[in-house]
Amino acid sequence: MTLNPPPTAAPARTRVISRARPILAAEAESIAWMRGLEPLERERAIGDLQVVQVAPGELLCRVGRPATYWFGVLDGLLKMSNDTALGMPITFTGLPPGGWFGEGTVLKREAYRYNIQALRTSVVTGLSVATFHWLLDRSIPFNRFISQQLNERLGQFIGAREIDRMTDPDGRVARSLAALFHPVLYPGVGGLLRITQQELGYLVGLSRQRVNEALQALQAAGLIAVEYGGLRVLDLERLRAWGR
Numbered sequence: 001m002t003l004n005p006p007p008t009a010a011p012a013r014t015r016v017i018s019r020a021r022p023i024l025a026a027e028a029e030s031i032a033w034m035r036g037l038e039p040l041e042r043e044r045a046i047g048d049l050q051v052v053q054v055a056p057g058e059l060l061c062r063v064g065r066p067a068t069y070w071f072g073v074l075d076g077l078l079k080m081s082n083d084t085a086l087g088m089p090i091t092f093t094g095l096p097p098g099g100w101f102g103e104g105t106v107l108k109r110e111a112y113r114y115n116i117q118a119l120r121t122s123v124v125t126g127l128s129v130a131t132f133h134w135l136l137d138r139s140i141p142f143n144r145f146i147s148q149q150l151n152e153r154l155g156q157f158i159g160a161r162e163i164d165r166m167t168d169p170d171g172r173v174a175r176s177l178a179a180l181f182h183p184v185l186y187p188g189v190g191g192l193l194r195i196t197q198q199e200l201g202y203l204v205g206l207s208r209q210r211v212n213e214a215l216q217a218l219q220a221a222g223l224i225a226v227e228y229g230g231l232r233v234l235d236l237e238r239l240r241a242w243g244r
Contacts, residue, residue: 016060020050023125027051027074031125032098032187036141048131054078054118061102061116067109069126072100073188076122077199082114093156094119094180094203096195098188103146104153106132119199152184169206173214174223174242176204181233194230218242 028034028046037045051074054060060071063082078095092114095101105112106129135142156179177200180186180193201211215231218224223239225232233239 016052016054016058017050020052020126022047023049023051027125030074030098030188031072033100033142033145036145037135037139041135041139041142044131045127045135048128049125051123051125054122054124056118056120058118059115060118060124061112061114063113063115064111066111067102067105068129070100070102070106070129070132071116071124071126073097074123074125076124077119077195078116078122078124079119079203080114080116091203091205094176094195094199096180096186096189096193099186100149103132103149107136107146119202120196148184152182156182156185169210170214170217171242172204172206173200173211174218174239176200177218177224177231177233178236178240178242181236181239192227192230192232 023046028049034042034045050069054076060078061067073095075097080092080095080101082090082092095116101116102112109129136146159175159179162175177193180195180203181189197208197211197215200215201208204211206214215224215226218239219226221238223233223235223242225234
C-alpha cells in the first residue's frame with residue numbers, strides 16, 4: 001500500500017453505465033472463469049456482461065457507492081485506492097488485463113470501501129450482482145474460481161503490507177512488479193506488462209525518475225527486460241524475493 005498523488009482527473013463525462021455495450025464473442029472467450037460454465041450458465045453470463053471504456057483518471061468504483069457489478073479488466077490498467085484522513089490516496093494494488101476484482105464486496109452486497117480509477121484508457125467488463133449470485137448458487141467451477149480469487153487476493157494484500165514497510169526503493173519496485181505478474185489473479189498479462197514508468201510510479205509511490213533507476217538496477221541483475229511500451233519478467237521468483 002503506497003501513498004502517492006493521483007493521476008490527472010478525467011474531464012466530466014456521462015455515467016459509465018450509460019456508455020456500456022454487450023460483450024463481444026472474442027472478449028468473452030478471453031475470460032478464464034467462463035470456460036468452466038455449463039451451456040445455460042455461459043449463455044446467461046454472456047447475455048449479462050456489459051463492457052465499457054474508461055478514460056485516464058476516470059473512476060469506475062467510488063467509496064460508499066453500492067456494488068452493482070463484479071468487474072474484470074479486458075485491456076488497460078486500473079488502480080485500487082482509498083484516501084487517508086489527510087486526503088492523500090493510498091494505493092492498494094494495480095489491476096492489469098485479466099484481473100477480476102470486487103468479489104468480496106459483491107458477496108457481502110456492501111458498498112465499495114475503495115476507489116477504482118483508470119491509469120490509462122481501459123476496457124472493463126462487468127457481471128451484475130444478480131447473475132454473480134445466480135452462478136454461485138449453481139456452478140461448482142465458478143465457486144472454485146471465486147474461492148481461489150479470495151485466497152490469492154488475501155496473499156496479495158499480505159504481501160502489499162510487507163512492501164509498504166520496505167525502505168529500499170528498488171525492492172518496492174521489484175515486489176510491486178512481481179505482484180502485477182501474478183498468473184492466477186492477472187492471467188491476461190502473460191510475459192509482457194504494458195506499463196509506463198509514470199504509471200508504475202503511481203502504484204508504488206515513487207517518482208518516475210526513481211522508478212527508472214530501480215528498473216535499470218533490476219534489468220542489470222537479469223530479473224527484467226525493459227522493452228518498448230512495457231516490461232518483461234525474466235526471473236519471477238527472484239523478483240518476488242528481491243529485498244528479503
